[in-house]
Amino acid sequence: MTEEPYRWLEAITNRREYIEDQLTPGLPVVALSADPGILLLSIKTSTPKLFEIYDHLALGSIGHPADIEKVRQTVIDAAHVDGFTRSPNDVTARRLVSYNLAPALKAAFEQIFAAPLLFRGILAELGATAADDVLWRLDYDGSFAAQSGNELACGVVISGPRQVGKDWVAQSPKPALERSNLKAAAYSALRLLVWAKLRGTKDQGIEFAALPTDLAELKGKLGPDAALEFALLDRALLGQPIAYRVPTADELGL
């Protein structure tokens, strides 16, 4: 019976293994805080992975599309109710993650008789300057981690194989990513995306420094028909109701 501690432990371990196994094919999503804003980048598939959440919040996600929808709806609902009953300035990623998303994800994960949520995500919060941005990594079990200040210099990456994100966090010394303008940030984010894609699939030992520098060659590493999905929380639009926009490929130089 699952009421017995060891059975429960076994059940939750099996559940974790099942979720990780299901998430493994998930393509990486990268978020990079730069001077012009926060850039989110992924490989385009039939269902979108990047979403506007609130005036200054965006979500990058991998997982089952229906589960992504549930999480997306949850955070949109919470943000809008909070923004309406208090003010848009009171809607912060920290409160949404700590008091809403994370407990809900953890509760869903531990309900071992219900279908699990297949979800991993990045919640990006745009600040007045790049130093004020915060990037939150969120997982299906309710675990979360924030990246802010100097930690933002190396961006955030999530991928189907959990190890890829961990490997990037563990990099020492961290590769310096150029992010002074939008094109430089897009190029840096693309390099990180390619690294994560290769690291998660055929070339698990690849080092960031070993990636090609040529743009065409770099894009070629994603596959012959691969297209990119990107979104920007535009710092120039901060304070207006919509800071989220989809820049053109020309703007990004990609």
Added chain:
Amino acid sequence: MTSHGTRPGGPEMGTGDFTELLRRNGTTVHVPMEGLRASALPTQTEATTVLSFPYKGGVLIAGDRRATAGNIIMYDRADKVIELDKDTIIAIAGSPAVAFEMARTLQTSFQYYRRSQLQTLSLAAKVRALGKLIKDNLPMTLQGVGAVVPILAARDPQHQPEPSLYFYDALGAQFLAVDFAVSGSGSPAARSILQWINRWSGQPTSTRDEKQAVQLALQLLDVAAESDSATGGVDRRSQVFPQVKLLSREGLRSVSVEDLREAFTALEAAQK
């Protein structure tokens, strides 16, 4: 853990209806006031003049800045012409307590729908959403407090890029305005002038350019203020000007105070 928001595992998934979401989370936009007698009610801050008409480039929508409670002037810098999103403007007449809440509800509703449903709300749905809020406010209206009779200027960039004007009655019925729409205690004066202009002047508002339209709006509000103490008009001493916004195929724009001052100064100079 806060209780608001849809739970990831919950059965109620997004319909995109923000007022329904508020209701589900125990927040209501309107509070019925059953049982209260009129004599027990406080004096309401209300009355105004808001007006709108088509001009050559699109539609103009304007409102004075005064808020009154009975014969007391409460405030002379009220913003009654409010942008709900980049394609929709509301001009409110009636009880500000309710009207501002309606505007805020609509602002959030439109963004909420766009973000949650990944598509924009249609023009017809926006027009109806305001009507529904007015209808939901019926208990307040019937008790003589909190009535709101707004004007809406809106367009749908994809399906109907030309802006349209709508007006409502106090029960929430919506009407498409052809020549103009006015509301508020000072509106009868503006209505009469606009009717005369469109029928007899030989220069209906739709033939006027932007500068002429802005000047006409200032004149109408100034005349309305002459006969209605609850309308602010143009405050020459404090240099408080009405709000004037323009909605056209190119989008939404607020006329700056500098431009309003220049337009009004030119009108006064022409009288000398």
